[in-house]
Amino acid sequence: MNANHQFKAPFTIGTASSYRDYFPYHTHSHYEIYYFRGGKANYLINDRIYVLEPGDLLLMHGMTLHKAHADPEVAYHRTIVHFDPHYFQQQIQPAYCDDLLAPFRMLHNVRLQLRGEEQQEIESSLSKMEALYNKQSPIALQRFHALFLDLMLQIRELCEQPLQAMPAFPSSKERHVQSVISDLEAHYSEDITLEHLQSRLHLSKYYLAKTFKEITGMTIFQFLMHRRIYEAKLQLIQTTKSITDIGYESGFKHPSHFSRAFKEHTELTPEQYRKRHQLGQPGRHSAKEA
Template sequence: MENMPSYSVNNFDKFAFEYIRTDRQRDMEIFHFHDYYEIYYLVSGQRDYFIDNRTYHVEPGNIVLINKGVIHRTIGNSDAQGYERALFYYEKHFEEEINQRFPNADLFSIFNLDLHVFTLPRENQKFIENQIVKIASECHNKPELYQEYIEVLFIELLMYLKRCINDSLTAVPQTTNLKLAKISDIIAFINNNYMHRLTLSLITEKFYISTSCFTKTFKDATGFTFVQYLNNLRIKHAQYMLRGTDLTVSDIAERVGYESVTHFGRVFKKITGVSPLTYRKQ
């Protein structure tokens, strides 16, 4: 895919596509989650990918499947320089349309697996890379019905991946060493107890790890500080409650672990860009 420029296209109700090639490593500024499905394909280079409470080393030909609402972040790999990757996003309305058109295909079940990263054989890599080239060409040339054709390519990609996974693709294991294994246990604990009062000292005492070791290893493994991770996790759950319940902002703040509704509002706006009430009205 040499000499192919960066492209992006966004049909906000249905799909988005982004392809970039860069000569330097970049970290995603914050870990995040969203209400749409994401497929990440690495063409060249190396990346480390934090997904939920696991870290994966991603190499060329690996494909990453991110479900809705799953916390994730890409992290630059210190042993690599540039990288080349493509992103495919499937919005809620597109999911509903696809499920209506193909009710027995269960295409989005590939995102519900406990596994997130897969190694594609070369012939499968060629198919994915051809899809990228086709979509980029449609984005660049904008021929008649180009958005409709991109929709077809997106659906074809889903069907192809569903078939590949059913044919037993090789899953990429999470990065493991003794320190990271302990960090994974700690992250699982945080995920299950975010609504309670959690402090750095509570974590280090419970898991018999020094503050300095925990702080460094947690940041190295996830790309986040303990406070960043905890706040983003709490705000994620607050967003679900704001959308799906009639609870007051004060009740939601308490349920996700904040003792002060003022502090909750401040953190919420810093992470989302809007106040809780504004978010609920959107």
């Protein structure tokens, strides 16, 4: 079953058994629960790369840049839940519960590596939730709410002693790609060339370019562009700085280039993006904008 990629407020759930549902590096206003069932895949979350193993559960604050990159030669199987945190808090979470959104808010982005009974319990909950979600009946919706609450209680229990997983890399390639990502995170607002990366990381620029594309599915400069657009989005929403200043601070040398690139990635001008979010309509964006 393929997931429905157009967010239907207040939540969606879907399982994919192939990599046809490819998503680019993206953000969205919903929180995300990503459960990896099988395959061979890396997952990029902002400045960190995870090498996934079956049983991995990722909890993500949607406005952090993220994407999966799966090996198309290996069967890919995952389940994703997107949900509106405000809806969950107001309609599902009982008043007597602890804050069940704390793992998303406080840990921001975390990987839980589930095995044994914990893994079986989470898989069972997700499968039952998806079956109810697809029925689209009033009673099924109520049962879905109950199971979703139980899932969030399970997650909260798993996060009682929060551990921000350290990346485990099976080869030097992943380590080197992580080094590139960390360098870009520190210098994205600057003028960056392959020569700069080669000098700072002491690795051939040709090796870095080839390996980065192999591991992430995108070029170094595609990643850099997404990072700059992401920074611009945050500043447009969170500050009152001028569009020109935001462009410069996000790494764009010319205002015209910033406007063209931003519209190409979001289908909106920076002015339109700021106005839409100031009007409280963050959920009404296209898949490309995310």
